[in-house]
Amino acid sequence: MSEVPILEVNDLSMVFGGLRAVDSVSLKINKGEIVALIGPNGAGKTTFFNCVTGVYVPTHGEIKINPPEGKTAILNGLKPNTINEKGLARTFQNIRLFSSMTVLENVMIGRHQCLKSGILSSILRTPKQRKEELKVLEDSYRILEKIGLEEYANDLACNLPYGGQRRLEIARAMATDPFLLLLDEPAAGMNPQETNDLVVLIQRLRKEDNISILLIEHDMSLVMTLSERIYVVDYGKMIAMGSPLEIKNNSQVIKAYLGEDIDA
Amino acid sequence: MINLKKIRKAILTAVWFMFLTFPLMVMKVNTIENTVQWRWINLAYIGISAFIFSLFWEDLLKRRDNIASKDKKKSINNKISRKLENKKIRNISLFVLILIVVLFPFIMSMYQTSIITTALMYVVLGLGLNIVVGFGGLLHLGYAAFYAVGAYTYGLLYYHFGLSFWLCLPLGALFSALFGIILGFPILRLRGDYLAIVTLAFGEITKLVLENWNDFSFGPSGIANIPRPMFFGIKLKLAEVTNFTYFIAIGLTILTIIVIKRLESSKIGRAWEAMREDEIACQSMGIDITKAKLTAFSMGAVWAGIMGVLFAAKTTFINPASFTTWESIVILCVVVIGGMGSIPGVIVGALIFILTPEYLRAFSEYRMLIFGLALVIMMIFRPGGIIPKIRKTHQFKVKEVKE
Numbered sequence: 192m193s194e195v196p197i198l199e200v201n202d203l204s205m206v207f208g209g210l211r212a213v214d215s216v217s218l219k220i221n222k223g224e225i226v227a228l229i230g231p232n233g234a235g236k237t238t239f240f241n242c243v244t245g246v247y248v249p250t251h252g253e254i255k256i257n258p259p260e261g262k263t264a265i266l267n268g269l270k271p272n273t274i275n276e277k278g279l280a281r282t283f284q285n286i287r288l289f290s291s292m293t294v295l296e297n298v299m300i301g302r303h304q305c306l307k308s309g310i311l312s313s314i315l316r317t318p319k320q321r322k323e324e325l326k327v328l329e330d331s332y333r334i335l336e337k338i339g340l341e342e343y344a345n346d347l348a349c350n351l352p353y354g355g356q357r358r359l360e361i362a363r364a365m366a367t368d369p370f371l372l373l374l375d376e377p378a379a380g381m382n383p384q385e386t387n388d389l390v391v392l393i394q395r396l397r398k399e400d401n402i403s404i405l406l407i408e409h410d411m412s413l414v415m416t417l418s419e420r421i422y423v424v425d426y427g428k429m430i431a432m433g434s435p436l437e438i439k440n441n442s443q444v445i446k447a448y449l450g451e452d453i454d455a
Numbered sequence: 456m457i458n459l460k461k462i463r464k465a466i467l468t469a470v471w472f473m474f475l476t477f478p479l480m481v482m483k484v485n486t487i488e489n490t491v492q493w494r495w496i497n498l499a500y501i502g503i504s505a506f507i508f509s510l511f512w513e514d515l516l517k518r519r520d521n522i523a524s525k526d527k528k529k530s531i532n533n534k535i536s537r538k539l540e541n542k543k544i545r546n547i548s549l550f551v552l553i554l555i556v557v558l559f560p561f562i563m564s565m566y567q568t569s570i571i572t573t574a575l576m577y578v579v580l581g582l583g584l585n586i587v588v589g590f591g592g593l594l595h596l597g598y599a600a601f602y603a604v605g606a607y608t609y610g611l612l613y614y615h616f617g618l619s620f621w622l623c624l625p626l627g628a629l630f631s632a633l634f635g636i637i638l639g640f641p642i643l644r645l646r647g648d649y650l651a652i653v654t655l656a657f658g659e660i661t662k663l664v665l666e667n668w669n670d671f672s673f674g675p676s677g678i679a680n681i682p683r684p685m686f687f688g689i690k691l692k693l694a695e696v697t698n699f700t701y702f703i704a705i706g707l708t709i710l711t712i713i714v715i716k717r718l719e720s721s722k723i724g725r726a727w728e729a730m731r732e733d734e735i736a737c738q739s740m741g742i743d744i745t746k747a748k749l750t751a752f753s754m755g756a757v758w759a760g761i762m763g764v765l766f767a768a769k770t771t772f773i774n775p776a777s778f779t780t781w782e783s784i785v786i787l788c789v790v791v792i793g794g795m796g797s798i799p800g801v802i803v804g805a806l807i808f809i810l811t812p813e814y815l816r817a818f819s820e821y822r823m824l825i826f827g828l829a830l831v832i833m834m835i836f837r838p839g840g841i842i843p844k845i846r847k848t849h850q851f852k853v854k855e856v857k858e
Contacts, residue, residue, distance in 0.1 A: 244739060245738075246735060246738075246739070270738065270743070271735070271738035271739050272738045272739075272740075272741050272742055272743045272744070275738075275739055275740060275741035276741050280739075280740075281739055283735075283736065283739075287733045287735065287736035288732075288733075288736070289728065289729050289732035289733060289736065289737075290732060291732060292725075292728055292729070292732065292846070293846050293847075293848070295849060296725060296728075296846075299725060300725055300726070300729045300737070300740050300742070301740050301741075303722060303725070303726060303729075303740060303741050303742050304741035304742070306722045308721070308722065310718070310723055310750065310754070313717055313718055313721035313722065313723060313724075314714050314717055314718065316717055320721070324720075324721070324722075327722075328849060332849075344849065345846075345848040345849065347846070363740065364740075366740075367740060367741050
C-alpha cells in the first residue's frame with residue numbers, strides 16, 4: 192500500500208521486571224480502517240494499549256502517528272493527556288467512568304482540551320468563556336444524541352445500565368475529537384442485542400466521523416463482522432496478521448486459543 | 456412497632472452502657488479529702504437515654520434506608536431548593552438575609568459580632584479547603600499551614616516595611632498560593648492515605664519552623680501590635696473596627712462564594728472532579744493532571760492566605776500556637792460535616808461547627824465528647840454531609856432538524 196499508515200508501531204516491547212508483557216510487536220493502521228487485536232487472556236493486549244496511550248512508557252520500540260490533519264509525531268514517553276490531544280482516544284476494559292458525575296458531564300470532560308479559557312476568565316466569566324461553555328454543553332449533547340444516550344443526560348453515570356456505561360465510555364472518547372479510537376473490549380458483558388447495536392454504532396462512527404478504530408475484543412463474531420484486518424498476539428508476541436478469513440484458518444491461532452492437538 | 460424483644464434488647468443495651476460509663480460518670484475521687492463521691496443520678500441519666508436511643512435506633516436506620524431508596528426528588532434538600540427556584544420566595548428570603556446581615560452588628564453586642572466574624576472566617580477557610588478535599592478529592596491535613604502563611608505575611612511585612620492591611624491582603628493570597636504550589640510538586644504522585652500523611656507533616660513542619668526560627672518569625676512569642684484594618688486611612692475606634700472587620704469578613708465571604716461557584720462550573724472545576732473520580736481516565740481524556748492538582752492546591756491555599764491576613768488584623772497578635780494541626784482538623788470537619796463538594800453545605804457546616812461551641816459554653820467540658828458523637832451520628836445518617844451536593848442538571852429542548 193502506498194498510503195501512509197496513520198498509526199505505525201514498530202518493534203514495541205514492554206518489560207515488567209523479568210516479564211516481557213509485550214515482545215517486539217509491530218502494527219499498522221491505515222486511514223478509515225477497523226483493526227482488531229485479539230489473543231487469549233493475558234496475552235498483553237491491554238498492555239499494548241496502555242503503551243500506545245501513554246499510561247506506560249514502552250521499554251523499547253517506536254510509536255509513530257501521521258494524523259490526517261497535522262504533523263507526524265512520535266508518541267514514546269509522552270503523557271496520556273498529550274497523546275489524547277494529538278488525536279488518540281481510548282476506552283477502558285474495566286469501565287472507568289466518572290461515576291458520581293452526570294452522563295452529560297462525563298462527555299463534557301472529554302471536550303476539556305478543546306476549551307481555551309483559563310482560570311482568570313472563568314472567575315471573571317468573560318463573554319468568550321460563557322460562549323465556550325454553552326458550546327460545550329451543546330456539543331456534548333449532540334454527541335450523546337449520536338450515541339443514543341440523550342435521555343440519560345442528567346442521570347449519574349453509575350446509574351446507567353451496563354451497556355449504557357460502555358456506550359458512554361465511547362461517547363466520552365469521541366468527545367475528544369480523535370482520528371483514532373482505541374476500544375478495549377467494548378462488548379464485554381453485553382448481551383447479544385446490545386452487541387449488535389454496538390456493531391452498528393461502531394460502523395456508523397467510522398463512516399460519519401471519518402475515524403479509524405483499533406479494538407481489542409473476545410467476542411469473535413463481533414471481531415469477524417467489524418474488522419478489516421486482525422492481529423493476533425499470544426504471550427506478548429505477534430503470532431499472526433491478516434483478514435478475518437485468513438485468521439480463522441490460521442493453525443497457529445487455533446493452537447493459541449484451543450491448545451495443541453495431542454493426536455497430531 | 457415496639458415489642459417485647461425490642462424492649463429486652465434496649466434494656467440490655469442500657470445496662471451495658473451503664474456498666475461502661477460507670478467509672479467515668481459515677482465515681483469521682485476527691486483527692487483533697489481522700490473521699491469518693493458517688494454520682495448515682497448520672498447512672499440513671501445514661502441508662503434512660505441509652506434505653507430510649509436503642510429502642511428507636513433500628514427505626515431510625517430503617518427510615519434512613521427508606522429515604523435513600525425512595526425517589527430522591529422527595530428529600531428535604533430538593534424541597535428547599537425547589538422553593539428557592541420560585542422567584543418571589545427567593546427574592547424575599549434574599550432580602551431578609553441581607554437585612555439581617557447588614558443590621559446584625561448594630562443590634563447585637565460587640566462580642567456577638569466578633570463571634571460571627573470568626574465563624575465567617577471559617578466559612579471561607581472551609582470553602583477554600585473544599586476545593587482541595589471536596590472537588591479535587593485530595594485529603595489535605597495541613598491546611599492551617601496556608602493560614603499561617605497568610606497571617607505571617609501580614610505580620611512580618613508590617614513589622615519590617617509597615618505595609619498596610621489592604622496591601623497585604625492580596626500579598627497574603629499570593630504567598631499562600633505559591634506555598635500551595637511548592638507543597639504540590641513533591642506530592643503529585645501521592646494519593647489517599649499517603650497524601651494525608653505528607654500534608655499532615657507539611658502542616659507540622661510549617662508550625663515548627665515558625666516556632667524555632669527566631670530571627671525570622673520571633674519564635675513562640677509571636678508578633679504583637681499588628682494594626683487592625685483601617686477605613687480609607689482613618690483609624691477607627693475598637694467598637695467601630697469590630698463592625699468594620701465584620702463587614703470585611705462578609706465581603707470576603709461573598710467574594711469567595713462567587714469565585715468558587717464560578718470555578719466549579721467552569722472547565723477547571725470539571726477537571727478537578729474528574730481527577731477525584733479517576734485519575735487514569737481523567738488523563739486519558741486530555742486533562743493535564745499535574746496542572747489540575749497544582750491549581751487545586753493553589754486555589755485552595757489562596758483563601759487560607761486571605762483569611763490569615765484577616766486573622767492577624769482581627770486579633771492583632773499572632774504566634775505559631777494558632778496554627779496547629781487541630782486547626783486543620785477543625786476546618787476539615789467543617790467540610791466533611793457540611794458536605795464535601797457542596798458550597799451551601801460547607802457554609803452551614805462552618806456556622807454550626809464554630810457557633811455551637813460558643814453558645815454552649817455551659818457544656819464546654821463535654822465539647823469533644825459531643826463533637827465525636829455528632830460526627831459518628833452524622834456519618835451514619837447523613838454520610839453526604841448536612842447539605843449534600845446536588846448535581847447541576849441541564850435542560851434541553853428537542854430541536855427540530857432543519858433540512
